[in-house]
Amino acid sequence: MEQRVSIVTLGVASLDRSRQFYERLGWRRAMRKAEGIVFFQAGCMALALYPRRELAKDAQLSPEGTGFCGLALAYNARSCQEVDKVLAEAQAAGALLLKPAQEAFWGGYSGYFSDPDGFPWEVAWNPGFPIAADGSIRLPD
């Protein structure tokens, strides 16, 4: 197994509501003709939105589940100023601010919002993780 992730698929309650949220963040769909699923190119990978019940069914899992989803997505910003800007954009797009941006114990600057289905996104400036022009990050050894 190569060391990579191709797609993160978020199971959503309403495809339209979630699509509109990410579009308000400025994201633009790929494969606009695809029906019943929404794809966004997200750097070198894809972020997909798919109805939660159908995602569970596809994985042969029960769709039941409540509370913390157990993970977080992170958007690494290029500066502290960009962290503030992205958190403000997310709130303007309808996100819930989970944690205002603040200095992090690991030396960066970070806050969290959650999307319409409650998926937490950390927005962080991490001086130890350089970001390339194309948005990719390369971890130090």
Added chain:
Amino acid sequence: MEQRVSIVTLGVASLDRSRQFYERLGWRRAMRKAEGIVFFQAGCMALALYPRRELAKDAQLSPEGTGFCGLALAYNARSCQEVDKVLAEAQAAGALLLKPAQEAFWGGYSGYFSDPDGFPWEVAWNPGFPIAADGSIRLPD
């Protein structure tokens, strides 16, 4: 907000157990000196493992939560044969096979496993999503 994801952080019950699982899949850590967190370079982004309670605390969320996490990660393979191989490798590494590989309604070939914390991974061959040599995917318009 640029259209990208920098890190997927999985909240795990046991950092050692989860690290060992991904290492058995052949993944190699970055930043090996980091304590209390495990980072893997995953294509152009990173996959991190972090204790679930601490992740919830960092996001100022309750750690309580049960059942379906509501999302899936996908690994797009380069062939049907690679789908079978990766699912076998995952099972040998201790994964639960959620769904044996089979022809998918959308024209590809796909199965699912779950990692030690129950995070579902789809392993799929999708003839419509070309994979570059570096593992990145580029969605068609």
